[in-house]
Every structure is written in C-alpha cells, then in structure tokens.
Amino acid sequence: xxxxxxxxxxxxxxxxxxxxxxxxxxxxxxxxxxxxxxxxxxxxxxxxxxxxxxxxxxxxxxxxxxxxxxxxxxxxxxxxxxxxxxxxxxxxxxxxxxxxxxxxxxxxxxxxxxxxxxxxxxxxxxxxxxxxxxxxxxxxxxxxxxxxxxxxxxxxxxxxxxxxxxxxxxxxxxxxxxxxxxxxxxxxxxxxxxxxxxxxxxxxxxxxxxxxxxxxxxxxxxxxxxxxxxxxxxxxxxxxxxxxxxxxxxxxxxxxxxxxxxxxxxxxxxxxxxxxxxxxxxxxxxxxxxxxxxxxxxxxxxxxxxxxxxxxxxxxxxxxxxxxxxxxxxxxxxxxxxxxxxxxxxxxxxxxxxxxxxxxxxxxxxxxxxxxxxxxxxxxxxxxxxxxxxxxxxxxxxxx
Numbered sequence: 180x181x182x183x184x185x186x187x188x189x190x191x192x193x194x195x196x197x198x199x200x201x202x203x204x205x206x207x208x209x210x211x212x213x214x215x216x217x218x219x220x221x222x223x224x225x226x227x228x229x230x231x232x233x234x235x236x237x238x239x240x241x242x243x244x245x246x247x248x249x250x251x252x253x254x255x256x257x258x259x260x261x262x263x264x265x266x267x268x269x270x271x272x273x274x275x276x277x278x279x280x281x282x283x284x285x286x287x288x289x290x291x292x293x294x295x296x297x298x299x300x301x302x303x304x305x306x307x308x309x310x311x312x313x314x315x316x317x318x319x320x321x322x323x324x325x326x327x328x329x330x331x332x333x334x335x336x337x338x339x340x341x342x343x344x345x346x347x348x349x350x351x352x353x354x355x356x357x358x359x360x361x362x363x364x365x366x367x368x369x370x371x372x373x374x375x376x377x378x379x380x381x382x383x384x385x386x387x388x389x390x391x392x393x394x395x396x397x398x399x400x401x402x403x404x405x406x407x408x409x410x411x412x413x414x415x416x417x418x419x420x421x422x423x424x425x426x427x428x429x430x431x432x433x434x435x436x437x438x439x440x441x442x443x444x445x446x447x448x449x450x451x452x453x454x455x456x457x458x459x460x461x462x463x464x465x466x467x468x469x470x471x472x473x474x475x476x477x478x479x480x481x482x483x484x485x486x487x488x489x490x491x492x493x494x495x496x497x498x499x500x501x502x503x504x505x506x507x508x509x510x511x512x513x514x515x516x517x518x519x520x521x522x523x524x525x526x527x528x529x530x531x532x533x534x535x536x537x538x539x540x541x542x543x544x545x546x547x548x549x550x551x552x553x554x555x556x557x558x559x560x561x562x563x564x565x566x567x568x569x570x571x572x573x574x575x576x577x578x579x
Contacts, residue, residue: 184550186496187368187469190436190541191422192429198421210235210395212417214424219378221427225346226353228361228380230387233415233423234394237342237364237377241312242269243390243413244338244360244379250275250309257297259289259314259340260503260515261526266314266340267504278308279505281518282525286460287471288321289313290518290525291329297516298333310336315344315354316501317457317535318370318437318466323349323357338362342377345370346434347466355380370433370468370540371426373419434466436540440547441467444536447551448472453479453558469535471500476532479558483534486557493553500533501526 198214207213219231234240250256252274258267260279270277278297283290294311301307311330313321330337337358341347344354345363355361361380365373381387392398397410415423426433441456448454455473459465474483483499490497503526505515517524537550 183494183496184537184542184546185539186498186535186537188539188541189367189372189374190433190539192425194425194428195422198424199418202417202421207417210412210414210416212420214417214420215415218373218415218420218423218427221424222363222378222380225427225430226356226361226380228353228356229382230380230384232379232387232390232394233420234377234379234413235415236375236413237340237362237366238265238269239394239411239413240362240377240379241266241338241340242272242411243393244362244381245269245273245275245310246393247360247386247389248310248336248338254309255301255306256310256312257294257308257335258312258504259316260505260524261287261316261501261529262314262340262504263342263501264504264507264509265342266312267510270312275309276513277510278514278516279503279510280311280516282529283322283518284525285458286319286321287316287457287525287529288319289326290516291322291325293516293518294326295329296520297514298329298335302333307333308335310338310359312338312340313358314340314342315347317471318344318347318468319457320344320347320349320354320460320463320465322460327357336360342366343369343468344466346430348464349460350462356382359383360386365423365426370437370466371423371430373415373423373426376415376419376423433540436542437467437470437538438465440538440540440542441465441470443547444470444472444551448554451555451558454554467538469538471533471535473529473532474534479560481560483532486534486554489557489560490553493556495537495550495553497537498535500529500535502530503527506530 254275256270261282281293339358339361341355342364347354363378365376394413397408399405457471
C-alpha cells in the first residue's frame with residue numbers, strides 16, 4: 180500500500196463545516212448554542228434516552244454520573260476490569276475505592292456470575308457499592324438482562340460505559356439506555372466523532388438538569404456569580420457540537436461500514452484455526468467499532484506482539500486488547516473477582532491473546548484485502564519478531 184492503514188480514523192461527512200460555520204456566523208463559540216442543543220436532541224431521538232447532556236469527554240460524563248450518585252470517599256464502585264482506564268479513573272477523582280469484575284467469554288464484557296459473587300460478599304460486609312460501571316467493549320453489548328437483574332436485586336445503580344458502543348443494540352434497545360446513566364464518547368477514533376467530547380444520558384430528566392448545572396461550574400441562579408457547590412467546566416463547545424450534528428446524520432452508515440469490515444474479516448479467516456473473531460451475542464447488534472480477534476499462536480511460538488510488530492512493518496496498524504485494570508500498577512491493591520474462581524481470568528486471557536485490526540468506516544476494499552493478506556502471510560511464518568515489550572506492554576494513548 181502507498182499509505183499506512185490505521186486502526187480507526189475520523190470519517191467526516193462533508194456537512195460538518197456548514198454547522199461549524201453557523202457557530203462562527205452567529206458568534207456562538209462558547210459551550211452553549213444551537214449546535215449543542217441540536218446535537219443533544221439528535222442523541223436523545225436516536226437512543227430513546229429520557230435526557231442528554233453533551234460533555235467535553237466521556238470521562239467527564241462518567242465523573243458527573245458518579246457525582247450525581249453521591250459517590251464520595253469511603254464508598255466503593257464496582258467496574259469492569261477489561262476496559263480503558265478512563266472507565267475507572269473518575270472513581271478515584273471522588274476519593275472512592277474500586278472493585279474490578281472479570282469478563283465472561285460470550286461477550287468479553289462483565290461476568291454476571293462474578294458480579295453476583297462480588298455483591299453477595301459486599302452485602303455480607305455491609306458495604307454494597309454505590310454504583311456498578313458496566314462497559315460495552317468494541318461495540319458489543321454486555322449481558323444486560325442478567326446484569327440489570329442482579330443489580331436491581333441488590334438495589335445498586337448502573338452506569339453504562341457505552342463509549343465504544345453507540346448505535347449498538349441489545350434485544351432491540353439502544354446501548355447506554357439500560358442503566359440509571361449511560362455515557363458515550365466522541366473521541367477522534369470512535370464510531371462518530373466531535374474531535375473530543377462525550378455525552379451523559381439518563382432515565383431521569385431532573386438528573387440531567389443537575390448534570391448540566393454541575394458541568395457549568397455549578398453557577399446558581401443569581402445576578403452575580405453565586406456558587407454553593409463545587410462544579411466543573413465539562414460542557415461541550417458549540418463548535419465541536421456542530422461536528423457532532425453532522426456526524427449523527429451518518430451514524431447508521433458508519434455502523435454498517437464497520438459491521439461490513441467485521442464480516443469481511445470473519446469470512447476471510449473462517450477456516451484459519453489461529454484466528455478467532457470476537458463473539459456476537461444472540462439478540463444483540465454490535466456496531467463493531469473495532470474488529471477484534473483472539474490469536475491462537477501457541478504452536479507458532481508467536482505472540483500478538485509479534486504479529487503487531489510484523490503488521491506494523493507491512494504498514495498496518497494493530498493494537499493488543501485492553502490490559503485489565505486490576506493488572507495496572509495504579510490499581511495494584513484493588514479487589515478483583517474472576518469469572519470462575521480458581522481459573523485464569525477471562526480478561527487476562529483476552530489480553531494475552533487478543534488483537535484489534537483496522538476497522539475504520541472509510542477503509543477501502545483494497546485496504547481490507549491487504550490487511551487480510553498481511554495477517555495470513557504472518558501466520559504462515561514460524562519465527563517470531565523479538566518484540567521488546569519494555570515492561571508494561573500497554574501503549575494506549577487514546578483519550579475518552
């Protein structure tokens with residue numbers, strides 16, 4: 180190829196400039212204006228959420244949700260371990276403790292049986308969590324029927340981290356709308372982008388009103404600047420929301436393109452025993468934000484890092500799967516509940532064997548064919564590249 184094939188690049192529709200120009204023409208550059216209002220309306224209409232607050236990032240949206248649930252020092256929040264660190268960092272912003280929950284093999288998302296065990300133990304110790312953060316990875320929904328039922332039985336609120344799964348559905352219902360709160364990310368590599376940004380959705384309109392209040396520095400209604408609570412500068416700018424307005428208009432097209440990428444890879448490697456595609460849960464529809472695979476390379480004396488290095492040499496960007504958060508040095512003392520006690524954690528196995536492939540909605544057929552051929556060539560080799568992991572192998576730099 181004449182250019183590198185990247186993992187997931189922004190894909191503009193061409194109409195973004197019109198809405199950005201509208202912001203300039205009306206001089207509404209601040210974090211409010213017609214673009215913000217319309218972007219929120221489009222998200223609400225698309226997802227069926229009760230109310231929406233557009234934010235400066237998905238991380239900010241998680242932080243607001245935890246704040247609205249009154250999480251504070253001494254509290255505990257349960258969180259998926261197999262995710263980017265932004266899912267858990269806001270727990271620490273508020274001085275609370277975190278307990279991590281393993282994945283299960285059918286979705287790679289939170290294990291209902293591990294969650295049940297963790298909640299049962301917490302109840303015995305009179306220390307139920309203030310919230311459970313359930314992450315939908317790579318576009319695939321978690322087992323929400325089971326997870327919601329478990330949380331409801333213990334009276335624990337749910338925050339859905341749907342940063343990677345906007346437009347995905349579970350039994351016909353949109354990702355991010357099952358819990359008390361849901362969050363989306365519009366970072367540069369997501370299914371649609373506002374360059375940087377996110378959104379908080381909720382079942383309760385009043386909660387979103389409180390979120391908007393906190394996200395605008397908690398300014399009270401007064402003729403002067405009156406502040407009785409600590410707030411944040413978390414609202415999305417009217418300029419970036421203009422990009423989001425146009426992106427929402429092509430969301431379904433972007434989802435279809437990424438689903439087509441996944442199906443191309445799945446068909447191409449159907450009979451290659453070393454490649455195992457991420458599973459798709461029945462009665463769910465994944466947006467396939469990233470096409471992820473498990474690589475069975477034990478007989479090849481290779482690792483996903485070897486494959487990643489060789490693909491890079493061929494001009495193809497890949498990425499190992501998320502390093503579980505309970506393995507991260509910053510969370511070294513956090514409790515962790517595995518899917519099956521006494522066995523290797525599912526998320527640890529996924530990290531050890533998994534790889535993400537180029538998945539952008541603007542990939543050409545020629546590029547897809549090139550990726551397919553490149554991986555097949557590498558799998559036919561026997562000698563691994565001596566890739567130096569340099570200690571902590573995770574090289575993630577993308578922000579939520």
